[in-house]
Amino acid sequence: MYHTWMRYFTPGPVHHRLGLVCLGVGLQHGALPTVGPRTLDHHVAVVIGAGRGWYRTPDGERTEIIAPALIWLVPGVPHHYGPDPGGWDESFVDFTGSATATYTELGYIETERTVVPLSDTAGPRAAVGRIARAARRGNPLLEVETAAAVHELLVALRRARADTNPAGDPVLTALARDAFLPLSVAEHAARNRMTPAELRAAVRRGAGCSPKDYLLSLRLGRAKELLAATELPVAAVARRVGYEDPAYFSRLFTRRVGTAPIRFRRQQGRAVPGGWSDRVPHPEHPPTIPTAST
Template structure:
């Protein structure tokens, strides 16, 4: 015996320009029928929150699925899977497509080469699927946009729930972020973690979808923007605080990546945020508490 509920949608071309669209959602549990062998033309995230079963990909090998787990079904890739007939499983799925899938794949949120992904917890993903299911009520005028937004949220929830990422985040990325403002080379960062530069590049690419240099640069520029927008520190002092001893190099780098010079960025923020300058350097780890 099994129970199943599902809805399917056909978003209009204008909705596809959102980057992602939801094509369907389902909630099922019990000794469900076997799926496939089949091949789809879109993506599906299948979240197994309880029970166990099996999965077979294009290589023909049968892998055991133990909850909590994620099964990635990607376009053009044959697959075949099902729950253990003795105990069944609890499954939720979301079908989606759109040009943003290419970017999410490049960033490592969608993993075509790893169809079966162990999760540390399926609760966050299940909550997002539940919101998609509630949005799927008949006559909802916001259906396509609401479900499309939720697909973005689902990909983030699944990335956060991967079993190879701790609750505090990827330890390599956490350590890099902690040391981001030190004037260290990539090789020196790698040595601090007992890794070769190649190993560090692989770890950061897997965790953040970019090179260590780009990951560090994003953190440094983000902090530089905060200091430029909220203090009167000279640009040279801002450069030193984020790890650049040469203010001219910092200004060129900032301008190339942000699109405007640091002083121009400060001018824009000063006009956009009334109330004058703060004499306290903002601490990103301790934002102010808003009370009413």
């Protein structure tokens, strides 16, 4: 015996322009029937919360599945899987859209590993639960709510991977700690006892981009905060985020942000006399916003 609940959706063309849409959601448990062999034209994330089973590749290779685990079903690739006789606890989300290519490039959707061990399923199941609740009949926000939850699901699945350190990726943590020092990528690699190639591979695996792009994102984010909330000269902002040459910083900022630092400050500046704070809080220690007593 098994129990199953599922809903399927048909988002319209305007919803597909969101870049990611949900096509279906299901919650099942027990001795479920075998799936496949079959081939789909969209993605499915199958989250196994309890139990065990198997996955068979098109060439006949069998992979054991032990919960908690994720099964990635990708378009155009035949798949065949099912639980052992004791059954399992499964939830699934069907989705598609142009954003799947970017999520794949960033490593959130895996194409090299069909079966991915998870550390736990609390985060992914919470996202699936939001989709299931949004799936009620007559919900006017159905397509947008479920699309937003698919984005959340992909992030939760990435965070729940068993090969992800719950305390954070140590390489990314080290880069973030040293991001504002005037160091080259090679020097960052040496500080982490890695070769530049090893650092590039680690950052690509953890953040889906190159070390240079990862550091640039951190530096420009901090530069924006300093420009918006202080009256520091642009040259001082540049030095604070690791650039000794203010002209190079300005060119880099303009190219990446789309506007010059001075213009960004005019647009976003918050340095207003009488404000509740006279300094920029440390990024790791944001201020506490007071709330009205009840």
